[in-house]
Structures are given as C-alpha cells and as structure tokens.
Amino acid sequence: MQDWLTIREGASPLIIGFPHTGTAIPAEIEARMTSPWLARKDADWWVDRLYDFAVELDATFVRTGISRSVIDVNRDPSGVSLYPGMTTTGLCPLETFDGESLYRPGQEPDQAEIDARRAAFFDPYHAALQGQIDRLRAKGPVVLYDAHSIRSVVPRLFEGELPQFNIGDNGGTTCDGALTQGVEAACAVSGLSHIVNGRFRGGWTTRHYGQPASGVHAIQMELADRGYMVDPAGPVDETNWPSPYEPARAERMRETLRAVLTACIDFAQA
Template sequence: MSDLIENPLAFFQGRVPLLISMPHAGLQLTPAVQAGLVPQAQGLPDTDWHIPLLYAFAAELGASTLAGNYSRYVVDLNRPADDRPLYATATTGLYPDTLFDGEPLFIEGGQPSAFERERYLQEIWTPYHQTLASELERLKAEFGYALLFDAHSIASRVPRLFDGKLPDFNLGTNDGASCAPELAQQLMQVCANAPDFSHVLNGRFKGGYITRHYGQPADNVQAVQLEICQCIYMDEQAPFTYRPALAAKAQLVLRDLLETLLAWRPTKS
C-alpha cells in the first residue's frame, strides 16, 4: 500500500510584504521512510529544530509563514525538482541517502521506491512550492514587491560539510544575485550590531534552491537565506531541547533582521 500523504505544509497569510519560508522544520515521516531509516536517523538529527517556535514572534510583525511538515529525509524542499547539485562541496540531495556526517541514511535496501519518491515530489514538494510562488505573487500584486526570508538552522559543527565552527548567523544571497546589495548590507549591519554573535555573508551557505530560484530582484522579489547555529537557541544533542533563555537573545537579532527587511523599500527607477 502506498504511503498516505497528509498535511504537507502549514501556511499562514500575513499582512505585510514578507514571507518566511521554513522548509526543513518538518518532523513527519512516511511509513516507507520510517521503516527504512538506520537507528541513528530515527531521531531526525538533521532537522532544523524548533524553527517555527523560534520565529513565532513574526506573527506580531504581520509576516506570512510557510513551513514544511515532512522531514527532509522524505524529500528536501530546498532542492530543485531535477536534483541538480547546488554545491560543489559535500551536500545532500532531493532524496537524501546520507546523514550530514556522511553515514548511510537507510538500511541496505531500505530506501523508498522510485514510485514512492515520485509521489513525495508531487504531493509534498510541489504543494510547498506552489504555495510559496502563489504567496509571492500575491505580495507583489498588493505591495509591488515581495520579501522572502528562508529560515534554517544547523549544528554548529558538521566536519563533513565545513571546517571548524560555523558563524552564528550565516546570511546568503546567492553571491548577491537574490537580493539588492544595499539590503544585504543593512542586514549585515544588524548582525554587526550584535557583538555576542558571529556572522558572515555568502560563506559556506549562499542560499539553497528556494533563495536562488525565487530571489529575483529584477522581478521585485528580494530573497535572503539565514542559517543559524543551533547552539545559540537549543541543545545540539538529542533530545534537541529548546532553550528559551538562549533563544530570547537570538530572537532579538532575528526580530531586528525582519524589521530591517520590512523597513526596506525598492528604489524607483
């Protein structure tokens, strides 16, 4: 029997020209994926843990939010449908077969079938991107432009993916292609004003498929990815506990970043 796909996403429509996308926060698994995972993957260690909770304050700002409900182990919403590689260095694909540490994700022979994976593309990936694209079009129609903030988190140290510890705040604008340079610099200044945290622009994380595909300044869509270290708001080891006191400090910076986005206006030609 095929896996039943239910509630692939959670969407809230806001009142300002900002959409926050959270593609890797999902915890749901299909039966086929759950049955095939190796024991160390059962706890979903590569999840962008607690991102909807971390950004819950965004509702007060009037932002729209879109979160994927299924784990990236089922299908990765931040990869292109054709699974074209985004990075020349080690990474994971549309249908991940390894954990971030490079170990196999599935027991031998445990991967979902090609038929099941095509269903995941059609019934999980596609609705997310249809909703994302539709909301950006609505925002452009209402405000004349749209702001897309792609929200992510990751363990501060993943030796297979990068050397040493990541900066706390990793902004990505596809090397300047997805966002106006002056807006990117304003966001960098917000990070610079928070000396307790380190930051970088277009370092190891330049933006995944969502940032690269939808960030089209010439078409009135400014897109920025933010990858933050999980150590600044939670425990990085299982059971991956959310730390409210830590998170509150990080949220001050996140709020400043979102408010800076909302204060920006496109220059008139």
C-alpha cells in the same frame, strides 16, 4: 489544504519559509529506514518556535511538516548540486550530514518513488510559496526569507565552528544589495559572529525565487543553533540530540532576528 502544510497569511511584504523544521515521516517510509532518530537527526530543530514572534510583524509563514529525510524542498529537483565539489545532501537524502546511511540495504527510494514524493510534498510546498509571493507581489516588492539552522560543528560539511548568522544571497544575485546590507547590519549590531555568502550561500528556494529585477528579493539565513539550544560538546547521539529549546538562551538571538526581519520589511516598503 494538506495537514502537513502550514500557511499563515500576513499583510506585511515578508514571507518566511520553513523548509526543514518538519519531522513527519510516512510509516511505510520510516519502516525502511535505519532508525527513527537518524531519520530526524538533521531537522532544523525548533526554528519555527524561534521565529514565532514574527506574527507580531504580520509576516506570512509557509512551513512543511514533512521531514527533509523524506524529501528536501530546498534542493534542486533536477538533482543538480547547489555546491559543486562540496559534500551536500540530495532531493531524497540517502545519508545524514555525518554520512550515516538513512536506509537499510536495498531499501533506498528509486526514481519512481522520488517522483511520487516530489508530487506529494515538494510541489505543493512550492505552489504555496509561489501563491503567497503572487498575493503580496500584487501590492509591491516582496522579501522571501528562508529560515534555517544547523549544528555549530559538522566536520563533513564545513571546517571549524560555524558563525552564528550565515546570510546567503548567492553572491548578490537573489536580492538587492541594500537588503543584504540591512540584514548584515542587524547581525553586526548583536556582536555575534556573522558572515555573508560563506559556506551557505542560499539554497534552491532562494536561488529559484530571487528575482530582484521583478521585485521578489530572496535571502537565506542559516543559524548556528547554539544560539538557542545546547550543541553537544562531543559526538551526537540519541542521548543528547536534539537538546531542548532554551528560551533564556534564545532571547539574544531572537532580538537580533527581530531586527533582521524588521530590516527586511523596511527594505520592501522603502
């Protein structure tokens, strides 16, 4: 197994994907980038730690340690935009969420390099996901839960402050409606803000694997990270980002996420 790819096999019918928690960047790529900090700025900071309780639910984990700035394993490899007409990043991003250039002039990856990164990192990650889906699907229905987070305020991507829980099933196409309803109900009980198919409707992973008619139900959760860390009140820079994970702040969100994941398992086992 590649040392950047982490797989934890569980027996419950729940797979959690962590596509954006990685911060590893090959040295030869980082040397061409504008700054190491910018290259890691848009990571889903601390999300794998936030969900570490899911071991107690015997969930399966698939996590890449490679930074999304190297290759984003939650983007369509064909290059088709997930959100036509809206600002988004590509398979091998050239800019941060805030529009800052990731590469020094003339150092951007060409198509041959993009293809090589896909073969080295994208394809093995998705082979691992598919392998775990196949393993658990042999026993019954499976839920693939794609775990994400983002800063609460990113004006280039969305207006205002993002709700705490952003549930995506691409308009009801990637999973049975009963699963979405169960996840939404768990979020509603928390009293924290939530939305279904708002700005984030599910990325390529959710849309690619979600085949409810075949017993594979995929759903994405995009969290506003103020639930477990401090979002800077003003501009984000190297002095204030990323802020530390705060266990006490995270407890309320973790309690809700435990209910969310339990709803996923209950749905699959019903």
